[in-house]
Amino acid sequence: MSSKTSKVAVIGAGNVGADVANALVLLRKCVKIVLFDRTLSKAEGEAWDIDDAIPLLEEMEVMPSNQYEDLADSDVIVVTVGVQQKQGQTRLDTLNDNAEIMRSTMKELDRVAPNSIVIIVSNPVDVLTRIAIATSTRSENLILGSGTVLDTARLRYQLGKRLNVSKQDVHVYVIGEHGDSEFVVWSSAFIGPISLTEFPIPQGVSLEQIQEEYAELTRKRGYAISERKGNTSYGISTVVCQLVETILRDEKQIFTVSVRADSNYGVGSEVVLGLPCIIGRQGIERQLVLPRNAHEQRLLEESAAKLNEAYNSL
DSSP, X not given: OOTTSOEEEEEOXXXXXXXXXXXXXXTTOOSEEEEXXXXXXXXXXHHHHHHTXXXXXXXXXXXXXXXXXXXXXXXXXXXXXXXXXXXXXXXXXXHHHHHHHHHHHHHHHHHHOTTSEEEEOSSSHHHHHHHXXXXXXXXXXXXXXXXXXXXXXXXXXXXXXXXXXXXGGEEOOEEBOSSTTOEEOGGGOEETTEEGGGSOOOTTSOHHHHHHHHHHHHHHHHHHHHHHHSOOOHHHHHHHHHHHHHHHTTOOEEEEEEEEOOGGGSSOSSOEEEEEEEEETTEEEEEOOOOOOHHHHHHHHHHHHHHHHHHHTO
16 A cells, blocks of 8 residues: 555545545645545535646546445545534534434445545544444454544644644643543653653643643634634544555554544443554554543543443434
């Protein structure tokens, strides 16, 4: 598998799906993109608009389709279909509408592209990834959700700005539900080689204040954006591009994707939530067990219980 010969399919030509396809072109992550939508004219309009950028970039192919057969031989398939979250709704509020869409989509993908790696982006991403795993016959390591990758990126960037250090040197993770019960594992946070508790912070503010402020900012950022423009799409589309790249190039990067929790997390073996994993050519190549204190363990158990309740409500 190589980014120079790669084929990536995007299911759903709505705001997120179209922006994922556009970002893949602008960032030159593959050579062929299939933009699938059940309404062919929608897929055509978005694909043709994106295609018009290619004369100014490197040669690529963007193909609109409403036929699942066109997704065959895709290296990676990105699933963005589903009912959009309305203002005032949580991500879990869209579950009933999106669960059946996910089941039918995975059955079609098993039929036409059983060996492709599938990235679930549709919300609520953790529960829908669990549904995808339960529905699909493909190996479980080939299915992952976008999880808390964007939340973690938001936190690292904003915290780095506050501490006047590059985001690449901020090592901290947001885990759990991609939603209201997500939390920051502050006990494992490092700035470069130095524990956050030992790192010099700006005068006039306590470490506890910084932690509270940035955990809240991270948790509410998506809602704040949606309240103003109706949806979020640019950040998550860039997240998908990073996941696609680490798969195609076999980079073994660590991302907090939606995955069935390792037994060492103590939250049961079926619940799916955002946890750090090594991602490469085989999809999820290894799940890492992040050290956490007793308080963080309780938060993880609460997040898992909330997601279990949502899944069992179906």
